[in-house]
Amino acid sequence: MQPKTSPPASAPANAPGQKRPEEREPSRRTEEAPQADDEAGPASPRPPEPDGAPAEKESEGPDKNTPPAGPGPVNDDEDEAGPTAPEPKQFKAQAAAPKKGWFAQLREGLSRTSNALTENLSAVLTKEKLDEDTLDDLEDVLIRADLGVEMAERVRSIIAKNRYDRGASADAVRQVLGDEVTKVLDPVAQPFPAMAEKPFVWLVVGVNGTGKTTTIGKLAHRFETQGKKVTLAAADTFRAAAIDQLKIWGERVNAPVVAHDVGSDPAGVAYDGLKRAQETNADVLMIDTAGRLQNKSDLMDELAKIVRVLKKLEPEAPHGVLLVLDATTGQNALNQVELFQQVAGVTGLVVTKLDGTARGGILVAIAERFGLPVHAIGVGEGIDDLESFDAEDFARAIAGFGRENAKAA
Numbered sequence: 001m002q003p004k005t006s007p008p009a010s011a012p013a014n015a016p017g018q019k020r021p022e023e024r025e026p027s028r029r030t031e032e033a034p035q036a037d038d039e040a041g042p043a044s045p046r047p048p049e050p051d052g053a054p055a056e057k058e059s060e061g062p063d064k065n066t067p068p069a070g071p072g073p074v075n076d077d078e079d080e081a082g083p084t085a086p087e088p089k090q091f092k093a094q095a096a097a098p099k100k101g102w103f104a105q106l107r108e109g110l111s112r113t114s115n116a117l118t119e120n121l122s123a124v125l126t127k128e129k130l131d132e133d134t135l136d137d138l139e140d141v142l143i144r145a146d147l148g149v150e151m152a153e154r155v156r157s158i159i160a161k162n163r164y165d166r167g168a169s170a171d172a173v174r175q176v177l178g179d180e181v182t183k184v185l186d187p188v189a190q191p192f193p194a195m196a197e198k199p200f201v202w203l204v205v206g207v208n209g210t211g212k213t214t215t216i217g218k219l220a221h222r223f224e225t226q227g228k229k230v231t232l233a234a235a236d237t238f239r240a241a242a243i244d245q246l247k248i249w250g251e252r253v254n255a256p257v258v259a260h261d262v263g264s265d266p267a268g269v270a271y272d273g274l275k276r277a278q279e280t281n282a283d284v285l286m287i288d289t290a291g292r293l294q295n296k297s298d299l300m301d302e303l304a305k306i307v308r309v310l311k312k313l314e315p316e317a318p319h320g321v322l323l324v325l326d327a328t329t330g331q332n333a334l335n336q337v338e339l340f341q342q343v344a345g346v347t348g349l350v351v352t353k354l355d356g357t358a359r360g361g362i363l364v365a366i367a368e369r370f371g372l373p374v375h376a377i378g379v380g381e382g383i384d385d386l387e388s389f390d391a392e393d394f395a396r397a398i399a400g401f402g403r404e405n406a407k408a409a
């Protein structure tokens with residue numbers, strides 16, 4: 001299990017006297033790098049905005065629980081606004097109140113998941129003896145909580161074995177669930193790698209709106225508080241707003257942003273980003289990419305080209321491919337992992353929007369199916385709302401245990 005790390009101590013997002021990012025002029029620190037290098041291929045214009053992302057957010061279910069504050073994932077209309085109408089996203093104002101303990105924050109975030117689960121468990125566990133129908137219902141509740149079929153079957157069989165004659169309380173089921181979820185999550189809860197290579201190149205991928213840019217900003221902040229010098233590259237060139245949003249984060253975390261014009265070749269941006277990071281002796285380069293390509297082969301071509309071009313400057317790059325997943329998309333997140341594993345060779349995950357979603361269980365299904373390291377989780381829109389991922393605490397939060405365990409205290 002990884003050691004606990006407290007959130008980086010930093011100024012609140014909107015410290016007194018500090019302008020909120022949306023109030024600022026576009027960053028003057030931004031490096032407007034020259035157009036794509038020859039080696040990066042011509043800066044071909046982008047195709048028109050396609051109709052949909054590779055995998056759309058589920059329209060049904062507890063999406064109502066998606067955090068209401070702040071603009072949600074960008075819709076396609078906004079994308080057509082073009083370079084003259086950038087709409088940098090608003091950052092939620094952060095209260096000056098002291099920050100909650102991270103376990104309390106996680107538990108609060110996952111309370112929708114655990115409340116729904118507890119209610120549904122109580123509803124099915126009403127009989128004195130556990131019969132097959134009740135066990136079927138129990139399994140169903142767990143599957144509906146996005147925990148995955150394997151987990152649901154396992155919990156069912158443990159409960160069936162241990163409690164069949166005596167009936168089972170919701171508490172007993174939650175105990176079994178907590179233990180089983182911990183077992184599944186333990187191997188995947190891995191901190192970020194040490195990043196010994198310099199610059200360590202992260203390619204950040206994921207469907208649009210999952211929180212890539214926000215996560216890059218939070219991570220840049222985290223890495224900088226660890227004493228690392230970070231450069232950002234805006235290789236999501238589909239929308240002016242996406243480029244502007246990264247610039248705003250760059251200013252916020254004091255990291256230079258390499259950006260080209262909207263519609264330019266993402267590989268050119270990645271190339272110039274790496275060149276810049278090398279020239280300035282940066283420790284970390286984070287490359288933001290677009291996730292909304294027309295089809296899988298477009299996505300594959302684009303990411304393959306970025307990788308090809310990076311390797312001209314650094315044969316080992318990218319050193320990490322970080323997939324950002326939005327927990328509120330539920331089962332769709334599983335498809336996204338599959339897609340990006342195929343097209344980009346994902347090395348690790350960040351799962352976002354675990355604050356206030358009823359779909360936290362999806363992380364368990366993802367861990368069980370893919371076994372990819374989960375490096376961190378997003379629990380809000382603020383700069384510090386990124387938590388290290390701890391299997392046991394996450395399991396306890398999902399299963400709805402109210403008290404912090406000794407380790408979390």
Ligand SMILES: Nc1nc2c(ncn2[C@@H]2O[C@H](COP(=O)(O)OP(=O)(O)OP(=O)(O)O)[C@@H](O)[C@H]2O)c(=O)[nH]1
Nearest residue numbers: 067071208209210211212213214353378379380381
């Ligand atoms: N509640 C909550 N919101 C988040 C979290 N992470 C990101 N967001 C919000 O989700 C929205 C989309 O985030 P972005 O960072 O723009 O996502 P993206 O993947 O870069 O999207 P595109 O630029 O459209 O490709 C923004 O409003 C973010 O503030 C999180 O952990 N919790």
